[in-house]
Amino acid sequence: MHFDFSERTQDYIQRVSDFMDAHIFPNVETYRRQHDEVGRWNIPPIVEELKAKAKAEGLWNLFLPPNAEHDTPDYHGAGLSNLEYAPLAELMGRVSFGSEVFNCAAPDTGNMEVLHRYGSTAQKEEWLKPLLAGEIRSAFLMTEPQVASSDATNIETRIERDGDEYVINGRKWWSSGVGDPRCKVAIVMGKTDLNAPKHAQQSQILVPMDAPGIEVVRMLPVFGYDDAPHGHAEVVLKDVRVPVDNLILGEGRGFEIAQGRLGPGRIHHCMRTIGAAEVALEKMCRRLLSREAFGKPVAEHSIWEQRVAEARTDIEMTRLLTLKAAYMMDTVGNKVAKNEIAMIKVAGPRVACKVIDDAIQAHGGGGVTSDYGLAESYAGIRTLRLADGPDEVHCRTIAHNEFRKYRDKNYGKTVDAEKMTEVVGSR
Structure with a gap:
């Protein structure tokens, strides 16, 4: 290794x-x-x-x-x-x-x-080319306020065929990037066929942000921070019409596209959160070394030695787990690496939030102001325990994969305590 x-x-x-x-x-x-x-x-x-x-x-x-x-x-x-x-x-x-x-x-x-x-070739020419050139920016509209979007099969936005166009109706929120004046296109996820199997009802479609019928209702704050000029918007789509050629891959392929999108994205998010945690740890150490309390540097008080040690340990463990997930995605694919991807999605933001919170504590009253950037950093990282699926959904995936190791086919989906002891003991 x-x-x-x-x-x-x-x-x-x-x-x-x-x-x-x-x-x-x-x-x-x-x-x-x-x-x-x-x-x-x-x-x-x-x-x-x-x-x-x-x-x-x-x-x-x-x-x-x-x-x-x-x-x-x-x-x-x-x-x-x-x-x-x-x-x-x-x-x-x-x-x-x-x-x-x-x-x-x-x-x-x-x-x-x-x-x-x-x-498609036309979609790449119209939208991918300027995105790769950095000339425009984009948004992804999936989450909805009226349903538990952690189960994406609940999403209610409709994408209905009408001749040579699709008509889109729905309400989205936490549409990150919509506040940016350079945001010119959104990928919208919604249902094209309510009668299809549960995971074949959803599709994804390209929607220009200047299409008639799009209303940006409000920008959503996170603990009072609006994340301008990026922003997270609540958006209403009312009878928005786009050409049928704007549909990505085909009807009913929305979940397939989403799974291909989210694996790498979670690696990116987790590594960025580690970067934020490193910055918080650096600020915490500098602060602790620069202040005295009760006759000695704050850094020499045992509680802070403990917190700094735990921060360094947690960051290193999370980094290694994320790199392992990245390696597995490259070598055996996202599907085989799904457990590792789920684990880093849970571990990364949790560790970063803890380190940033300790750094806030080290800065005293200044930590909760905007002076040191820690409060804003915490607000941004805390959202990642919800974005791309909440912790509970990823923990559910991890637990199910773990239980699968110990299921006895003779007992169906559950194993009694005595049998479980035998199985665990035999490993």
Whole structure:
């Protein structure tokens, strides 16, 4: 078992790290100042400036994996595997807008992978090409306020055929990215056939954001933070009409597309959360070393030694688990790696939230203000325990896979206590 990265990965790690040090970290304050100057729902000019620099250095579309069947000169990325991309996502996750600079920000990454893997030639030309160029941004509309969307079969949005068009009606929320003025297209998930088998009712379709009938009702705050200029919107679609050619892959293929999209996306999210946790741990240590209480540095009080040690341990364990999941996705596929993917989706945000919360505590009253960026970081990471499926759904998957190891076919789906003891003892 090898724990070192390949030479190519190490080269990318160095290049991304150097770029972060030279261009992104020094411009965090510039971003904040410009954000105030241009207005919350406009894009600070520094973002486009840094995107041009990253593109010129070949640090662009790093997330897009190799796919010989679909790669063309116009539609390709760096060709990195999940394992090669993972440490880069961690580096980018240290700054809120870091991923966007390299054209590696969600939900664009997932949408581009969908179009790259499942899109038609016309769909790629119209939407994937400008997304890969960083000229536009996109959104993914799945979650709905009226149903328990953790079970996606509950989704009620209708996508109904009418001649050469599909007519879309529904209400979505937590539509991340809709607040961005560059957001030009959304992938919408809804039902095309209510009479089909449960997992064949859903389809995904491309909807231009300027289509008649789309209403952005409101931007949803997270603990008071609006995440501008990205934002998370509640959106109503009323008799929205798009050409039938906008349907992705075909009717009833929505779940198939979603599963292909979510595996890599969870690797990206988890590694970015590790980056955020590393930043929080760094801030916590610096704060503890700089303050004294009761006659000695706060860092020397045993409770803080314990918390720092646990933070480092938890981060390392989560990173290794995420890298294992990435490796398995690359070598045996997403389906075989589903348990590892579920585990990192639970572990990543939980660990990051704990580390950030301890860092807030270390900063005292300042920790809950906007002064140190920790409260905003916590708000963003806390949403990841809900986004892409809540913890409970992933824990259910993990538990079912675990129970499957111990089921006795002679007893159906359950095993009595005595039999379970025998099975466990025989392992």
